Amino acid sequence: MPRRLVLSASLGLAAPALITSRSARAATEVDVELILAVDVSRSVDTEEMEMQMRGYAEAFRDPRLAEGIAGGPLGAIAVTLFVWSDWNIQNTLVPWMKLEDSTSCERFARAIDGASRETYLYTSISGAIDYASQQFGQRYDGMRRVVDISGDGVSNSGRPLAAARAEALEKGIVLNGLAVLDRSPQPAVLLAGLPPVDEYYRDEVIGGPGAFLMVAEGYDAFANAVRRKIIREIAAVPAQGPLVERAFG
Incomplete structure (x- = not known):
């Protein structure tokens, strides 16, 4: 029997543990793993979708964001962006990237610029949280794991939001929100008493x-809101700021 096979056989049940350990060491450590979860349900029209994506791209071009990243213990974060709608619709548009300076932040912004613009029907925040929870730990190992959920409506598809939220919190994931106030809500929304x-x-x-x-006071305030929000999220030691902040256009 070749020496290599003898060695493998002698390891027996220990082999999987070695593989797991090696995989863990291969993960790149970062200060924060940040997932941007963007609502593309029916309530988001083409213009509003473009304003969202442009707002995210502008945020990563803000010099203060690169400065904030550099100020962390490791000086690097990992970010990915996906869009979500119905319980079974979550599409990653920008895969995980390591950001550590203005050059890498610009690369991420350009990826957002080039991403597809798409909209669907329903609003499943629970589906978005479930999907986001599965994306952590793939290539990076963050000291903090944060999901940034943006949207302009309540969950109306998929399993109960409370169950998805509870499971994410049990895993140590932080759920932040970016709520967009629609200044001209549809009549059906008003009649539903939501x-x-x-x-x-x-x-x-x-x-x-x-x-x-x-809270973005309308889509024209989205860029300002997302920029402030991400800068706060990547802070090395997040300040105990207000539970709710508001941004205006």
Whole structure:
């Protein structure tokens, strides 16, 4: 029997443990693993979708963001972006990237610029949280794991939001929210008697150590909101700021 095979056989049940250990060491350590989860449900029209994507791209071109990343213990974060709608629709548009300076931040911004613009029907925040929870630990090992969920409506598809939220929090994931207030809501929304989206996100979506909600007062305020939000999220030691912040266009 070749020497290599003898060695493998002698390891027996220990081999899987060695593989697991090697995989863990291969993960790149970063200060934060940040997932950007972008709502593309029916309530988001083509213009609003473009404003969202442009807002995210502008945020990563802000010099203060690169400065914030460099100020962390490791001086690097990992970020990915996916869009979500129905319970079974979550599409990653920008895969995980390591950001550590203005050059890598610009690379991420360009990836957003070139990503597809797509919209669907329903709003499944639980589906978005479930999908996001599965994306961590693939290539990076973050000291903190944060999901940034943006949206302009309540969950109306998929399993109960409370169950998905509870499971994510048990895993140590921080859920932050970016609620967009639609200044011209559809009549059906008004008749349904649904709670204001900012209150809904505050009470039902966000959670975890230091979690907070950024409220964009209309889509014209989105770029300002997302820029402030991400800078706060990547801070080395997140300040105990207000639970809810508001951004205006």
